[in-house]
Amino acid sequence: MAEALCNGVVALPCAGDVAARARGATAALAESVPIGRCSTKSSFAAGRMAVTDRKARPPTVEALPGQMNLSFPKAMRWWEKGLHPNMREIESAQDLADSLRNAGDKLVVVDFFSPGCGGCRTLHPKISQFAEKNPDVMFLQVNYETHKSMCYSLHVHVLPFFRFYRGAEGRVSSFSCTNATIKKFKDALAKHGPNRCSLGPARGLDESELMALAANKDLQFTYEKPGLVPLAQAIAKEAAAPGGPWLPLPASATQLLTQGSENSLLSSGR
Template sequence: MSMASALTNHWVVSGSSRHDMSNRSDDCFKVLTWNHNVIKGKQFLPREKVALTGWQITRAVPKDPKKWWEIDMKDNVINIKSQDDFDEQLLMARDKFTVVHFFSPSCGACKALHSKVHQFAEMHPGLQFLMVNCNEQTHICKRLHVCVLPLFRFYRGAEGRICSFSCTISTIHKFKDALKKHGVQTESQAAEKGDASPKMDRDDGPIEPSND
């Protein structure tokens, strides 16, 4: 028997034998209800309503939703899994301009920046973006002396780290200014020239980390 609609949008009714029913002396069919994967309570349905059709009521468990930092991932954005992964990504990037974003799931400022960072990644497909979850990659953060979040660091080939700064959604101009300072053509510059592709120039010196 095909699937049918049920009591709520969290339930489905499917064909089944009566052997799956709970035995109760008051001729009721027991159904457990859930709230976010936690058993919340019980409901009892008259057995005859189920017996007439031979249907079984079950809950359709939704898939785990993506975390906010996993949403809208672009092809040039990589979630770092380990220290070795971090080192390998920088090595494989060679002379490609790499933006490293250090964040924490519990950091409200980091979450507010998320969509903007991925917007930059989409506008600059020639750049590589590495996302470092400081809650999981504590060894990386200790090794690199990450002491403020959200934090951005720019790397480029043999030059290594060329820039380090912190910014929030209200000071996102720091990110744009840093890209421009280190030779990455921003969207405003591209619009003026009629060219949306990022262009790379030589670095003209690092900028000081922000004390925000």
């Protein structure tokens, strides 16, 4: 080889020989490694590592039938927390009027609130405590945002706002207070809370309030003003009603009345 270099003559391999050698190497590689894979020796314990050019399939996730109907509990709103059996939310103007009319001698507290009123939210736990300590008092909640038109007719323009109703007296107190002036609520509850008997049915809303609600076209509320009844007819109706306020007359008084009526008839016959 050195002599050939010195003489300037180099013998190159034939192109055919190079091609034959390449084909032989390719065939040998194909026998040892499958198509699409390459194989190499490694010093690891496994000895051989295979790498494929196929794309890995993403893992398939199959949802079970029971997992498709996932439901989360509805978050409780702040005015729905801490409620007691003597607390409930008013659904309509008719519901408010009927609840007050059917309350009998119970003290009824109407609580006007708004979901976005910070003072109402702060005061709500205190009202719940009062309701728990006074189970004989009825607490009615009126959502201002839901019944805005009704609140306008009742002249409620500030929140939180409270109205107290008691038996035949009707509305006995009306005021607005916050957590800082809660004493106003305590005093009204102590004044009108003790049990007492009313002479007559529950009055409920004032007649002017009932007329205003009936005149509001946004409300499905009807009210007919009662007509005038003669005094004698009203007394007779109350006396004939079972369980009325009238006490039964003694037998002697009944006989005197009967004799008096007979004498008057005889004298008129003459």
